Amino acid sequence: MKTAGRNDPCPCLSGKKHKHCCLAGGGGAPAPQADALHRMGLWALEAGDAATALDHLTRATLARPRFPEAHYHLGLLHMQQGLLDQAAVHYRQAIAIAPGFLQAHANLGVVFNRQGQPLRALDCFLQALSIHEAVEVKIGVAECLQRLPLQTSQRHLRPVLARAIAEAWRRPEELARAASALILCEPHLQGAIAQEGPMAVQALAPWCEDRLLLALLESATVCDVVLERCLTRARAALLAEALAPVAPEEGLWALRGALARQCFINEYAWVRSGPETGQLAQLQARINATLDTGGLPQAHELLALASYRPLHTLAHADALSARPWPEALRAVMRQQIDGVREEERLRERLPRLTAIGENTSCRVRRQYEENPYPRWTRPSLFPAPLSLDDRLRGQVPQARFQPLGERRSIDILVAGCGTGRHSTETANHYRGAQVLAIDLSARSLAYAMRQARALGLARIEYAQADLLQLGAIERRFDLIESVGVLHHLAEPEAGWRALLPLLRPGGLMLVGLYSELARAPVVAARRFIAERGFPATADGIRDARAALMACDGPEALQRLTTFGDFFGLSACRDLLFHEQEHRTTLPDIQALLRRLGLDFVGLHVEPTVRQRFRARFPDEGAAHDLGLWHRYETEHPETFVGMYQFWVQKRA
Known part of the structure; x- marks a missing residue:
């Protein structure tokens, strides 16, 4: 959250005057002495002088007890120092004085999130959302929904969760499990779960009214075995309907389209039965025969086919795409024909920065040419961009590093960008970011370029390259991010040694590696x-x-x-099925950093993990001890189930 400074007329997230701003909530105009103390406290806060800021802001609240802005900035000061209980006290005081103080509600939510209390945090963010739908507030709501173990008693959260997925307040796939938990609580799906054998098409009608289900299907891979099986049976029912000599069931267009889009997103990973395989062959033959004679298939036939194989594989796909269709099918064609064709055009113009060498690189490149990863539909919302220093402090509280300071631009290398989700987020997270994103796979890069064009991102330069060959380029970078890449090299340490010369003295690296225990x-x-x-x-x-x-x-x-x-x-x-995978441990990482002469800055972990670690190892400086983190992980092997993500710094 940003600091409300001298030129910020209202400490709400938008920075504009609103009827809900703190001064409209009961604070009133502060006395001159309190106002002067508050201004001096803000100057000290912005200068990083915590002791002086604490003195002036505390005196401001004593001079005028009902001074919400002073309490808010005391909360901000304590939060920056990691004193979360004290921060919460002052945020509550600010809210009690000015109930419409948006940023106090939001920052109180941040405090609860950092304390590992997502339910209390969600209450704060929802209150803030009712005041003003600021981007940072939406992101906070989504982070809480992701962390909560949602149950039937929380069905009231379905509308906001549906919005969070459809509007990508956070990565939609990160909300998929929460959505599945609430979807499976619904009566219209409980019957389908218990049902054995074929499913009647008529039973699917209530599914079309389920906005959360449709948002999930259109935006992210379904990540629940029970829901996947249920949807697989629904897909089979719609395939059988497409072959039946009767008119299609009305009212199912939204579900037909959403299922087809879901199957394209998961790349047709769902199992199909022997009867389905035969029916699919019949449907394909019927559609091909219709097209070959100049006719048009029915929309529900094409949607049924699109739930089993992509429409761009049809011989007359481009001609079909140019015709008018119902919006459910039109959306599927944009996804399965238009988007694929654009990627093919972009791939032909893709620049190559280096040669692709070494046997493992060739095998890994072949894998990602055949299966680009990850598949993503839209980027999450982006908060206001920060300097590298500020973002690092937000990700790793009490991080130990030499600040780079404010810069007009920051040169960033994303080494192994895949399909571009990571590079897209990086370009938006850092103020003045200029990003070079490289990958082995041309097909993955084409996917990334299409997404960047759709977002209007001109600050990302994509190029095909082998990171082991990057020594041939003369560019240097303030930040290198390589998350989930080095462990796919034949010798991961060789990848580190290839990247380090590209990093400027004092530069930072964000690295992600697989955990032996978690995997x-x-x-x-x-x-x-x-x-x-x-x-x-x-x-x-x-x-x-x-x-x-x-x-x-x-x-x-x-x-x-x-x-x-x-x-x-x-x-x-x-x-x-990866061609090459290495896993490691935290002691191994510690030894590697010593060999490379890199300074460990800190681990990027979830707030709940950080709180549990702190309770287990309360000594000051424990968070920077990889040996203690190894003990913690041994006790909790699922901690780094994604991967270790950590920051290091090159010595100046």
Whole structure:
């Protein structure tokens, strides 16, 4: 949250005068002495002089007890120092005086989030949202929804969760599990879950009124085994309907379109039965025959087909796309034909920065040419961009690093950008960011370029390159981000050594590496797959997923479905069939940083993890001790289930 400064007439998030601003909420005009003390406190706060700021702001509240802005800035000061309980006291006092003080509500939510209390944080953010729908408030709501174990008693949150997914207040896939939990509570799905065998099309009518279900299907991969099975049966029912000699059921257009878009997002990862395979062949033959004779298939036939294979594979796809269609089908064609064609055009113009060398790079490139990863539909909302120093302090409280200071521009390298989600977020997070994003895979880069064009992002330069060959370029960077890349090299340390010369003295790196402990379910699944001989093909991945979901085996295999990547085809290949994967431990990382001469800045972890770690190891400086973090992870092996993400700094 930004600081309300001398030129900010209202300390609300928009920075404008509103009827809901703090001064309209009962604070009144402060006495001259209190006003002067408050101004001096703000100057000290902005100068980083915490002791002076505390003195002036405290005296301002004594001079005028009903002074909400002074209490707010005391809360901000305590929050910056990690004194969250004291911060909460002052934010509450500001709200008690000025109930419409938007930023006090929002920052109180931030405090509760950092304390690992997402339910209390959500109450604060929802109150703030009712005052003003600021971007930072929407992001706060979404972060709380992601962390909450939602249950039937919280059905009242469905509308706001549906909005958060549809409008991407946070990455939609990060809200998918919360959505699934609430969707499965609904009576119209409870019956479908219990049902065995074919599903009647008429039973699907209530699904079309479920805005949360439709938002999830259109925006993110469904990451729940029970809901996936339920939707798979619904897809089969709509396929059978498309072949039936009767008029299609009215009122199901939204569901037909949403299912087709979902299946394209997950790249047709859902299993299909033998009868479905035969029906699909019949439908494909019927559509092809109609097109070959100059006719037009019916819209519901095309939507049924699009739920099993992408429409761009049809011989007459481009001609079809140019015709007028119902909006449900038009949206699917934009996704499955127009978007694919744009990526093909962009791929032809893709610049190549280096040669692609070394055997592992070639095999990894082939994997991502066949299966670009990750598939994403839209970027999340972006808060106001920050300086690199400020963003690092926000991600890693009490981070230990030499500040880079304010700069008009910051040169950033994203080494291994994949399909561009990470580079898109990076370009928006940092003030003055100029981003070079590279990857091995031309197809992944084309996907990234299409998304960047749609967003109007001109600050990202995409190029095909092998990070091991980057020594040939003369550019240097203030920040290098390589998250989820180095562990796919034959020798990860060689990747580090290739990147470090590109980093300016004093520059920072954000790195993500797989945890040996957290990936135990993945290792068990890879062994299971190897023993049964599932190939890394679309059919092989579908069969492996079906076998794993049906497996009543070791706990490690049962925990596999907690990985969101299990539920999409390219994502599952990245998770379980990767050409090259290394895992590591925190002591190994510590030894590596010593060899490379890098300073450890801090781990980026969830607030709840940080709070539990602090309770376990309360000594000052414990958060910077990787040995203690290793002990913590040994006690809680799921801590870094995504990967270790940590910051390091090159010595000046």
